[in-house]
Structures are given as structure tokens and as C-alpha cells.
Amino acid sequence: MMGYKGTTAFLFYFVSFWLCDFGVCEVKKGWPGPWEKYIRAPENKRRIEPRKIWKTEGDVQVRTDDGKELVIIKEGAWVTWEFDENISGRACLIVEDTPGGLTEVNLAYSESYLFAGPIPDATTDRQARDLPLPLRIPKQKGKVCVGKEFVRGAFKYFTVHLPSSDHQENSPQTWLQSVWQTSQKTLFGTKPHKKKKQIAISSVWVNCTSFPSQGNNGRAAYTGYFSSSSHLLNQIWYAGAYTLQLGTIDPREGGALIDYNRIVDHNDSPTGSWYSNFTISGGTSVTTDGAKRDRMVWPGDMFIAIPSIAVSTSDYLSIRNALEIIFTNQYPDGRLPYAGPPMGVTANREFSDTYHLHTLLGVHSYVLWSGDLPFLDKIWPQYLFALHHSLSLVDDLSLVHVTSTADWLRPGMTGHNLEASALLHTVLSRSATLATWLGHTTPPIWPSTQKTLETGLARLYCPELGLFSDNIGARSCYPSKDQGYAPILPQDGNSWLLISRANLTPSGLPFRSPKSRFRSPTPLPNGPPTRGGISKLLRGRWVKHGAPCPEFPNTISPFASGFELLGHVYSGEVDTAVELMLLEWGWLVNGDGFNNGSTLAEGYRIDGDVQYPAYPSRARNSLAHGWASGPTWVLTQWVLGVEITKPGGEEVEVKVWRVRTRGGSGKGLVWEIRAEGGTKGTVMGYKVKGEERGVFLLREGEDGERVERLGLGVVRVVGEDEESWYKNVVVEYQGEEWVFDETWKEPEMEEREQGAVDWDVMERYFKTPVPEGWDISWLKEGRDM
Numbered sequence: 001m002m003g004y005k006g007t008t009a010f011l012f013y014f015v016s017f018w019l020c021d022f023g024v025c026e027v028k029k030g031w032p033g034p035w036e037k038y039i040r041a042p043e044n045k046r047r048i049e050p051r052k053i054w055k056t057e058g059d060v061q062v063r064t065d066d067g068k069e070l071v072i073i074k075e076g077a078w079v080t081w082e083f084d085e086n087i088s089g090r091a092c093l094i095v096e097d098t099p100g101g102l103t104e105v106n107l108a109y110s111e112s113y114l115f116a117g118p119i120p121d122a123t124t125d126r127q128a129r130d131l132p133l134p135l136r137i138p139k140q141k142g143k144v145c146v147g148k149e150f151v152r153g154a155f156k157y158f159t160v161h162l163p164s165s166d167h168q169e170n171s172p173q174t175w176l177q178s179v180w181q182t183s184q185k186t187l188f189g190t191k192p193h194k195k196k197k198q199i200a201i202s203s204v205w206v207n208c209t210s211f212p213s214q215g216n217n218g219r220a221a222y223t224g225y226f227s228s229s230s231h232l233l234n235q236i237w238y239a240g241a242y243t244l245q246l247g248t249i250d251p252r253e254g255g256a257l258i259d260y261n262r263i264v265d266h267n268d269s270p271t272g273s274w275y276s277n278f279t280i281s282g283g284t285s286v287t288t289d290g291a292k293r294d295r296m297v298w299p300g301d302m303f304i305a306i307p308s309i310a311v312s313t314s315d316y317l318s319i320r321n322a323l324e325i326i327f328t329n330q331y332p333d334g335r336l337p338y339a340g341p342p343m344g345v346t347a348n349r350e351f352s353d354t355y356h357l358h359t360l361l362g363v364h365s366y367v368l369w370s371g372d373l374p375f376l377d378k379i380w381p382q383y384l385f386a387l388h389h390s391l392s393l394v395d396d397l398s399l400v401h402v403t404s405t406a407d408w409l410r411p412g413m414t415g416h417n418l419e420a421s422a423l424l425h426t427v428l429s430r431s432a433t434l435a436t437w438l439g440h441t442t443p444p445i446w447p448s449t450q451k452t453l454e455t456g457l458a459r460l461y462c463p464e465l466g467l468f469s470d471n472i473g474a475r476s477c478y479p480s481k482d483q484g485y486a487p488i489l490p491q492d493g494n495s496w497l498l499i500s501r502a503n504l505t506p507s508g509l510p511f512r513s514p515k516s517r518f519r520s521p522t523p524l525p526n527g528p529p530t531r532g533g534i535s536k537l538l539r540g541r542w543v544k545h546g547a548p549c550p551e552f553p554n555t556i557s558p559f560a561s562g563f564e565l566l567g568h569v570y571s572g573e574v575d576t577a578v579e580l581m582l583l584e585w586g587w588l589v590n591g592d593g594f595n596n597g598s599t600l601a602e603g604y605r606i607d608g609d610v611q612y613p614a615y616p617s618r619a620r621n622s623l624a625h626g627w628a629s630g631p632t633w634v635l636t637q638w639v640l641g642v643e644i645t646k647p648g649g650e651e652v653e654v655k656v657w658r659v660r661t662r663g664g665s666g667k668g669l670v671w672e673i674r675a676e677g678g679t680k681g682t683v684m685g686y687k688v689k690g691e692e693r694g695v696f697l698l699r700e701g702e703d704g705e706r707v708e709r710l711g712l713g714v715v716r717v718v719g720e721d722e723e724s725w726y727k728n729v730v731v732e733y734q735g736e737e738w739v740f741d742e743t744w745k746e747p748e749m750e751e752r753e754q755g756a757v758d759w760d761v762m763e764r765y766f767k768t769p770v771p772e773g774w775d776i777s778w779l780k781e782g783r784d785m
């Protein structure tokens, strides 16, 4: 193993991955090194044992009998175990004894310690908290596991509770009685025993069924790794990777929205009950939005998830199954469903213009990373049909006029929308690339529509504010006479504009608005729009715990911020992207109530609280949500600088954006990738002040030691110690010696104000209604419900 060091490199990255043709080559897994300590996945997912008892209440004893540690829980009492990480799977117990005629216990699960205890956190959207799960305990001692549909997607805290018999009547625990065999029914009718019920448990474990295509050892599943001198960035990269592992499931174990599933499967399970056995795709493994919920295929989440999976576990099978189900359910008019089943197969015809485009981006991303051109060829007619639908929405105002308000649960997705238009612009570029890969020519309407969109997009520019507005209606900078002035400068739309590479200043503009014949004031108060300028203004809006999204008040969204990360790197502002990772994902890793950096959450409140403002229930937030894994991708592709440019990595472009200036002289970063497949060996290069100074291509000799230098520069191996791998190699280039910079420190975070919650607005934008009679004052008071 080799490492390289660079003088004055303020960060040192080291990554490796193997590229393979889909389905043919074995992707080499696991590469031992000091980075392994950051992997959060279990070594043996089939038996994950808790780390310790976290909390107990009531009459609980822990004692050792014959060398066996027994946990004895008496009626009315409960025990919560804590696991090392956020995990998933089916809980099992070894029961040694059940005095007092005990027949069942209640189980409760939580991702966050905030909701740990006898009442679970939430998966469905009809109640603040799920109902506890009753587990029948047979008379004979031994192993007892929950039924196979009771795979809990994600949790770190697991509770066994013996409700007292007095409360039996009103207890929610009997919600599953109807689905149990009749033999158990008789047990419920037995007279209360005089002796207190109790249970003696000698063992608790969880049998995890996530990432079915990656084997039982989740730690060995990694085909790529990331290591840098920043502890926090390493944590963030691996939290993203493990989040995606947990959210990759057996397609027959999906569908946590049982109330939604009802449209399809006609279940009559009580409100608040939960299980996960809805089939959400074909195949044996599929990537979903989140581990706890919704356990469904969501194209928006996939847009971020695909490349992040590619650089970490290369689980292409799970990606393809997800894309395939969306195309299988394409509507007769070419539109692609908002999500996978139960959506897309109901009479609701769930649809979102933006998610439709995300699916198309997902195809590009999947084919790029996997090299699966046969898949592309197969779906190409469907792809073109879908694209045609979006093209047809560009009207005489030169923007996409959206047909659906559905997006990533943010409000205000109506009218001539910035994000949707910028997304289509991006999709058209990538469609042209896909066409080239298939040997087809690009229809002229694609580039001409991009030109049209550029005109429309430029007219959304708000010269007084320097950013682009959400639409040309109520959220614009130039509202109609009867509308109040309330410009929304969205994080999603402005970021997508940067990603799109659209020309921001087409000739003849700006006009005051797309509808207006009048020009904007000259000179423009913020000058004409530039990518650097937009990046700077977005950065200027950050608050203490991350980047706000004004389009969705009160919220910090690691999904929309994933777009913002991309927006910064597409603007050449890689340092800004890294700073945002440290700020926002640093909070996701270290913030109170999140799960300690095992996985990354769906979103949170502007003041840093674990509540995701889409839902009135604080406990419903998904703490393992694939759409939050943007940094895993961005760190590899832009901060390290490894860009795949041809399907399957047939061509890899290596550029280093990371530059640092100190004392007036250009200082750069040395980086290394190892790629097996096309090239065996090491590609290495660095760039200083935007100007490429050297690229190295090195091959290892037969003995693994001799290094053949094919490019520029000279490499000397000076050490072998794995722990200090980054010091093992010196690069000499034109008389300079590059060594690792031990003095580098993470940028100091500016003092930023904590975001303030607007409670009235928050209630207005809850995506699930506050159930009737449900008091949410606890929420405002920040209490744990």
C-alpha cells in the first residue's frame, strides 16, 4: 500500500475503488487501512448485540445465574438496551423463565435517545408515535424472535416492556391480536394471575436484513474508502455510506407507510401499528429513501444516493432494481411515477415534475458509474418518452410550467418554477451524453430548449437581491399588483441553476421579469449574475447549524443542501462545499438527538432540533435517510477530484480542485487514487492555483514494490507504517518536495446565529395534518413527545 504526501497540502485524501462492468466482474471488497475504524456497519449483521442496558424503569433486576447474565423484568417495568450504532432488523430474545403466567411483552424501538423507552418513535404519519409491538412469549424457554414482517428499519434503542395487567384493556398492545393464530387468542382470555408476571431474558440480539446483496459482513462490503486528515470529514463520508447500506433492503421488506399501502393491499391494521412486508420492486435487493421509513423507492433520494453508493459499496444491483421499478410503472402518457410502489400503481397516479427529472438523472448516474449500457439501451425509448413530457412543459414564458405541487415536501412548487427548469436544463445535457454513449445523435430540440430555458431562467434573476426567485408568481421579485412582495430565493433552485451550467446572462437580458417588457434597473445593484456570486450569497445565508432553504421555512435539509454542495463545486468553490459539510453535516453527526454519526437524518429544524418540519411528530424524522449522503459523493468526486467520464470508468478524469495559498506562493494538494479494472496502479496528480502542475501515472511492479513512473514527477517511498500511511511517500516535482502538512487544521467556523423558528408558518407547512385533538404545544416547548 502506498500513500503520498504533499507539502502544504492542508488535507490529504486517499481513496480507492474498483470499477467493473455491471454484472461481470467481482468488485474487490475491503482494503485494510486506518480508515476502517470509521466504518459504522456491523461485522456480523446476523447477530448484532446491544452494547449495554441504557435505562430501566420499575422492577428490573440484572443478576448472574450459573454464569449466565439474566435480565429480569417484572410487571409494569421496562428495560431499554442501547446498540453501538443505528441498526436494523428483527429482534430476538432468549427467554429463560416466565413466572406469573406471562404470555407477551411489548417491544419499542427508537433511532434517537430522545424517543427511547416503552413508546416507539414513528414510522407512519397518522399518530405522533407508533404503537408498541406485542411479542408473544411461548411457555417453553428458549429463543423467541419477532415475526418476519416486523423488521424495524432503523433503531439504536430497543425496549422490552411488561405493561401492568390493570392497563391491559386500554393498552395498544393488542393491535395484532387479529393477525395471530387462534391458539393465542385463548391466552388473552385467561384470568389475571395473582403472582406478578415477569420475564427473565439471557440474551438479546438483532438479526439485520439490510444490504442483502452485500453479504453478512457489512464492514467488508466496502469497495471504496476515504481517508483524510480531517476526522470529521472521514466520519461524514462513512456515515453517508452506512446510511445507504441500512436503506438498502430486501424488496419484500418494504413499504413502511402501511396507511398508504392500504390502497393496494387493503390491510386493516390499526392506526399506529407498523410492519414492513410490502413488495416495492423486483429483484433481491433495492435502494430506498430511508431505513425506518418510507422504505420505498424515491427518485429524488436516488439522485444523491446513486453516486454515493458507487463510491462506497458499488451495490449497482440495488440501484438498477430501484430504477427498473420506476420505469416499469411509467404511465401511458410518458410520465414517471413520483415514487415506487405503493405509489405509481394506484389510481392516484402520483407524480412530481421534479422527481420525474430526478429519475432521468438517476439513469445517467447509474449508467455512468456501472457501465450498464444494455440497461440504457433497453429503457431508452421509455426515457425519451419521459423526457418528451418535460419538454412539452416549456411554454412561451421559456420556463417549465409545473403540473404537480409534489417535490421533496417543500411547499410552493407551482407555476413557472426555477428548480424544475434548471433540472430540465441539466437533464438535457446529460441526455445528450447518454445518446452519445448509445451512438445516437442529439435531437436539435434539446440544445434549442436549453437556450430557451436560459432566457426564461435569466428573467427570474432578482437584481436587487443577487439570487434567482422561485417562480414568476407570488414567490417572484416582481409580483403582480395584487400580490404582496414576498420573493422566495430557493436553495434548491439556485443550486440547480449552478449545477445546470446554464448561461446565466444570455444576451438582451435582464428584463424585470419573464412577463415584463421593462428592463431591470441599470446598473444592476448586484451586477449581472455569476456562479461565484451566487455561491457567495448562498454561503452568506448559513445559520449556526447549516444552510437554510427559504422555500421550506424553518427547515435545514441535507437533501437541498446536497444540491447546494454540488452548486458550490460546479462554481469552482470547493472550499465552500467543504465548509458547509463541516457545518451542516457536522451537526448531523454531533448534534443532540441525532444518532452519533452512525447515519444521517432526513432533515431538521432551523434551530438545530431533531424535528423535521414536514411532520408534526418530532419522532417521525428518519435518522437514516439516503438523500443526506451528498458529501460521500462530493468528497470523492470533487474534493478528492476523481471524475468518471465514460461509462463504467473506462475513462477517469482526475483533477484536484483543492488549492491553498499561503505566503503568496501557490500551495497544493497531493492526492492519490487507485483504480483497478482498466488501469492497475495509481494515478496521482496535483494542481496549484487552478493550473495543473503535474499528473502522475504509476504502475506497481510484479513484486508490488517497484514503481514505474509513467507521467511527471518522482515518487520516493520513505516509510511503511500503515497508521502513518500519509507520510510514507515523498513526491518530488521540479525541484520541490511534497510532504504532508501536519499543521493543517479544519477551517475555523464563523460565529453564526441560530435560526429562529416561525411556529405559525411551521404549522401551515406540515405535510401531514396534525391529527384531531392532538396538542402540539409540547413541540413548541421543545419537550420530547
Ligand SMILES: *[C@@H]1O[C@H](CO)[C@@H](O)[C@H](O)[C@H]1NC(C)=O
Binding pocket: 046, 047, 092, 207
Ligand atoms: C438470521 O435470520 C436468518 C434468515 O431468517 C437465519 O437464517 C439466521 O439463522 C438468523 N441468525 C440469527 C443469529 O438469528
Ligand SMILES: *[C@@H]1O[C@H](CO)[C@@H](O)[C@H](O)[C@H]1NC(C)=O
Binding pocket: 149, 179, 275, 277
Ligand atoms: C404483512 O404483515 C401483516 C401483519 O402481520 C399481515 O397482516 C399481512 O398479511 C402481511 N402481508 C404479506 C404480503 O405477507
Ligand SMILES: *[C@@H]1O[C@H](CO)[C@@H](O)[C@H](O)[C@H]1NC(C)=O
Binding pocket: 083, 084, 085, 596, 597
Ligand atoms: C459515538 O460514536 C463514537 C465513535 O464515533 C463512540 O466511540 C461512542 O461510544 C458513541 N457514543 C454513543 C452514545 O453511541
Ligand SMILES: CC(=O)N[C@H]1CO[C@H](CO)[C@@H](O)[C@@H]1O
Binding pocket: 037, 038, 039, 040, 041, 042, 043, 044, 048, 049, 083, 084, 085, 087
Ligand atoms: C451494531 C454494530 O455492529 N456496531 C459496530 C459498529 O462499528 C463498530 C466499529 O466502528 C463495531 O465495533 C461495532 O460492533
